[in-house]
Amino acid sequence: MKVLSTSLLMLGVLVAGHAQAANNCTIVLKGDDAMKFDQKQITVSASCPTITIQLTHTGKLPASAMGHNVVIAATKDVDAIGRDGIKAGLPNNYVNKADTRVIAHTKVIGGGEKATATFPGKKLTAGGDYTFFCSFPGHSMLMKGKLVVTK
Numbered sequence: 401m402k403v404l405s406t407s408l409l410m411l412g413v414l415v416a417g418h419a420q421a422a423n424n425c426t427i428v429l430k431g432d433d434a435m436k437f438d439q440k441q442i443t444v445s446a447s448c449p450t451i452t453i454q455l456t457h458t459g460k461l462p463a464s465a466m467g468h469n470v471v472i473a474a475t476k477d478v479d480a481i482g483r484d485g486i487k488a489g490l491p492n493n494y495v496n497k498a499d500t501r502v503i504a505h506t507k508v509i510g511g512g513e514k515a516t517a518t519f520p521g522k523k524l525t526a527g528g529d530y531t532f533f534c535s536f537p538g539h540s541m542l543m544k545g546k547l548v549v550t551k
């Protein structure tokens with residue numbers, strides 16, 4: 401009986417550990433010279449202590465011609481953030497530094513480069529309407545996707 405309860409306890413630990421591991425805390429995206437991200441939808445958990453954005457530019461064009469970043473925001477704010485980002489220009493990664501609507505963003509990179517950024521999961525609300533997009537002028541028409549947030 402003691403052996404059984406011990407193994408049940410072990411099973412409980414394993415199941416709990418597995419559920420923990422199922423929470424995705426990484427946003428992995430590839431951008432290319434055709435102005436596209438490789439993902440249309442990514443799911444992360446608001447309970448992640450830290451969410452990491454990993455962007456890779458798989459193309460060859462320079463940042464000035466085909467730069468990409470990843471911006472995370474509430475979907476309703478995407479257009480306004482994009483307009484203000486264009487005014488901020490490439491030196492500011494097409495993001496207005498004072499824009500509190502921006503939840504997180506990477507820098508703008510060119511072909512062959514990588515960028516990462518982190519932010520706390522608690523900046524997101526489970527079930528909220530969020531979008532990831534590239535704020536390089538004109539890119540968000542194609543370069544955007546849905547960020548699904550779980551608990």
Ligand SMILES: [Cu+2]
Nearest residue numbers: 467468534539
């Ligand atoms: Cu882009």
